[in-house]
Amino acid sequence: MNSGKDPVLVALQNWRSGHGLPGLLYHDAALYEREVQRIFFRSWLYVGHQSQLPQRGDYLLFEIAGESVIVVRQGESAGQIGAMLNVCRHRGSKLCDAATGHEARFVCRYHGWTYGLDGALRGASHMPEGFDRSRHSLRQLQCRVFAGLIFINFAADAAPFELLRDDMAAPLAPYGLEHTRIAHRQNYPITSNWKLAVENYCECYHCGPAHPEYSVGHGRAIPKPEWDHLMHEILARAPQMGLTQHHIRRMWLDAGAFGVDRSFERYPLLRGHQSGSRDGARLAPFLGSITGFDGGATDFQLGPTTFGLAYCDHVLLYRFTPRGLRDTDCEITWLVNESAVEGRDYEREQLIWLWHVTTLADKSIIERNQAGVDSRYYEPGPLSPMEDFANHYLRWYVATMSDTAGQTERLRSGGQHA
Ligand code: FES
Ligand SMILES: [Fe+2]
16 A cells, blocks of 8 residues: 555544444445455455355355355265355356256356366367366356355465464364354344454444343443353363463454464353353253253354354354345354254254344444444544454554555464464
8 A cells, every 4th residue: 555645544543442444444435345355355264164065066156245165065974065266267158057956067057167166167068179178277266165154265375374264273173163053053244344343243232232131141231250250260271171361361362464363262151151041041952062060051253254263052153144235244153062963952042132132222323333433524533442453453563454565474474462
């Protein structure tokens, strides 16, 4: 970016830590394009769970910011999942239309070019002698499977996925995510800039006023001594969860401009709650290696726009995907133990109740927030200490969008800070 006259860069540089972002950053179309290039096309993005692709040839489409990606199981063994652009290498036709499906090969309906599940061009009729099929494979994207979760990255030189994996493997291990399956998945379209949706996710200052259902069993609206006591109990029970104290305290790491970022925090549930349910009772069988409730839940983050909440009996994944400057999809996936049977081991309506009502309330809050920051007279106000994590996020965002060559080098070498 050319410093000095660019009003967006000026707004980024003038952002004061501990405050909201200037309104311009929520409605500038050119900035949005830069965000797509710099954040979304350079970050590890969660696209699905491996249980969605059980058979070789099963695929799903992941759509983001006008791009469409085929995520396909290419082989039977674990991890044999690949991702490629849903764009024919002949004249660019889209190949697959259905959101999910099964194919032995991908055939372009325009002129019939045919690709294998690995994206290699297998057939192209009436091409001249000397045409080299090997140079016209579908464009490959990086693809990794971690704890059963599938991630892609558009950038070949993005920060290694292993940075994220190595930090998150231990705190997520007790939940055995690779041995879960999807109980429910639902998209909540939000008419707002993606940052407002993510900022809202990153703070619970609003939970008291906006989420009465949530606040019964969650949140910090209890006297500090009581909170400290509950936290102490969680720390004491950490080993029985397979966790060390290092895996409990809030950790925030980022590799800035290359978008490797992750976090987790373990915290107590309140008033005897064991899960995110109406009455606090467990909703489904224990996950992974968990054999008894230890009093807590874990918030985590995998990449810049994928967040999660792990209870002892189910896990929620939140994926925020921009559809445009002012359109964001918030997709929630509810994961349960892979052996759990609906109707016998859990009731879907009860399982999704809390985060369905909570997310509908969030959608309303976020859309009203967008309406307000659209005002010409809006000025960012100060954040509360209860919005510290949102402030971390904004700091990361501003650093990423004001990237310098120095930061880039630090990131390439895998540098990080706590
Ligand atoms: S555009 Fe796909 S075969 Fe021509
Ligand atoms: Fe909320």
